[in-house]
Amino acid sequence: MKLLFAGGKVWDGLAREAVAADVLVEDQHVATVGAVPAARCEGARRIDAHGATLIPGMVDAHAHLSFPVVTYAYQIEDTPPEETVLITMHNARTLLDAGFTGAVGAGSPKLRAEVVIRNEIEAGRIPGPRLMASTPTLTATGGLNDTAQIHQGRDVAAMVVDGADACRRAVRTGYREGVDLVKVNVSGDDFFPRPSGRTTTLAEDEMRAIGEACAALGLPISAHARSAESIKRALRAGATLINHADFADEEALDMLEAAKDRVFVAPTIGYYHSLLHDSPFDRATLDRMGVEAAMASNVEVHRELRRRGVRAVIGGDYGLAWQPNGANARDVGHFVTYLGYSPCEALVAATRNGGELMGQGAGGIVPGAPADLLLVDGDPLANPALLARSDALLAIVKGGGLHKSPAVPERIA
Ligand SMILES: [Zn+2]
Secondary structure, three states, rough: OOEEEEOOOEEOOOOOOOOOOOEEEOOOOEEEEEEOHHHHOOOEEEEEOOOOEEEEOOOEEEEOOOOOOOOOOOOOHOOOOOOOHHHHHHHHHHHHHHOOEEEOOOOOOOOOHHHHHHHHHOOOOOOOOEOOOOOOOOEOOOOOOOOOOOOOOOOOEEEEOOOOOHHHHHHHHHHHHHHOOOEEEEEEEOOOOOOOOOOOOOOOOHHHHHHHHHHHHHHOEEEOOHHHHHHHHHHHOOOOEEEEOOOOHHHHHHHHOOOOOOEEEEOOOOHHHHHHOOOOOOOOEEEEEHHHHHHHHHHHHHHHHHOOEEEOOOOOEEEEEEEOOOOOOHHHHHHHHHHOOOOHHHHHOOOOOHHHHHHOOOOOOOOOEEEEEEEEEOOOOOHHHHHHHHHHHEEEEEEEEEEEEEOOOOOOO
């Protein structure tokens, strides 16, 4: 299918502002940006882009497509595998409907839940974003997501690994079963009484074994790393994506900066915002979890990493009841409100950086790039909140295919 977006503005993922241009999509890719010769437009479906801005599709780099609408701590492991697969399928569609043409898994509760959905999406049988399918989180006994107890036979939503051999085996098992990346819990998390976010649970030799096995097999590592030491262990093991990084110290900041050509950080700031503003937790619970202090530290760290030029990506634990899947684009506004990003910088995090992290060539509107595009009613560089409004997403294109089309154009006053 050939598409022509005509009469609107284009923000290519690189420039500081949108410019007037037409865009021709052909053979699943961006063919031409600017003035398109009439002869090349023959047979193209023409989409009127007046008053709208074409931008690259967004990427959620810390996606939990397998989350049911989580309202209690053990709901993820209590959900049977069959339901988990269907929930993952429905959330994949929800993300694409919300303008996300890419998603990076952040820990699938079951080893093949994201793998099978990625395969179905790629085969064109179900709608969804390009998906990097994740392993379940690799965690030490007693680490985050090891919710088993000795008197229970709970099937945990993690691969529990102790010692370098178990770590290597988990990576190799994930590889055999078809994952695209390995998710590792290097620290704990204050959402649970213990281990806390300041506690580092995977040992140096375990993290190193994961790193070596992933490097040998070409699998990137996405690390849950809140404590300073967990960030360092993940970086020494070659991790590509550092999530959270709340309690980074000076040495961890320096290491992130030194690795900025190969690493990305996911601040996951929306997680804190929604805990404070949208969750049902009372003050005593939020205080017990130390939410305000952790958020203040997260904000300080990611303002500093922005100054140092470390690439950030959006996303983070959408799928909780108080920040459901589909609301993921709220992060763009949060980057501006909390982390000192300009709207343009926040859009780069939401589009180009995510595309670079995924490594499939998407994330920019340049000739030859895969055509993952959003037609936004108005100018998201002036008003990033538009991206979180489905009525403002006039068209959604993934791989040149029109997922949502402006057949009945509506204008927002
Ligand atoms: Zn997460």
